[in-house]
Amino acid sequence: MKKLLVICLVLLSVQGFGQGLLKRLEFGLKAGVNYSNFTNADFPTDPLVGFHAGATVAFKITKNFLVQEDFLFSTEGAKNKGSQFGKDDIKLYYISIPITLKYRANSGFYAEVGTQVGLKSKEDISGWNGSDFAKKLDFAAVGGIGFQSKIGLGIGARYIYGLSKVGDFDISNVNNDFKNNNAQVSLFYVF
Numbered sequence: 520m521k522k523l524l525v526i527c528l529v530l531l532s533v534q535g536f537g538q539g540l541l542k543r544l545e546f547g548l549k550a551g552v553n554y555s556n557f558t559n560a561d562f563p564t565d566p567l568v569g570f571h572a573g574a575t576v577a578f579k580i581t582k583n584f585l586v587q588e589d590f591l592f593s594t595e596g597a598k599n600k601g602s603q604f605g606k607d608d609i610k611l612y613y614i615s616i617p618i619t620l621k622y623r624a625n626s627g628f629y630a631e632v633g634t635q636v637g638l639k640s641k642e643d644i645s646g647w648n649g650s651d652f653a654k655k656l657d658f659a660a661v662g663g664i665g666f667q668s669k670i671g672l673g674i675g676a677r678y679i680y681g682l683s684k685v686g687d688f689d690i691s692n693v694n695n696d697f698k699n700n701n702a703q704v705s706l707f708y709v710f
């Protein structure tokens with residue numbers, strides 16, 4: 520009888536802890552527009568318009584402070600203005616995982632800062648005959664602002680500043696020490 524009572528108490532406490540944990544989690548969907556380019560490239564480029572879409576999850580540390588992680592498919596790169604890579608756009612496709620610390624005021628406005636890892640899933644460069652143009656991993660710093668309404672609908676803007684080299688090629692007259700930079704505007708809905 521005592522064992523049964525102890526088991527029941529343990530199950531109730533685990534269930535209560537699990538429900539408390541779920542109340543601290545926010546899940547949502549996010550999609551938007553990218554405006555990306557390379558910095559420190561020694562070949563001429565212009566910004567390229569792309570998109571991002573995916574899911575988001577946040578853990579509320581307190582009422583106003585959250586740790587948020589997104590899982591996004593993102594198109595990045597640059598418009599090539601004519602160089603060794605031809606004249607077509609340089610399109611890089613990433614699975615991006617930003618992790619940010621977010622402060623959300625009671626009014627719904629928020630600011631966030633953090634890091635991002637991008638896992639290259641594909642690259643599309645017409646006329647590129649080499650092996651990989653870009654490295655498999657891309658590291659960046661993230662900062663942003665936005666607004667989330669009480670019903671969970673929101674809009675956000677982020678700047679993603681590349682920290683790691685993008686180029687994974689060896690051409691004697693081209694420096695591969697350029698980095699991804701990306702401005703994003705997103706619409707999201709948190710359940």
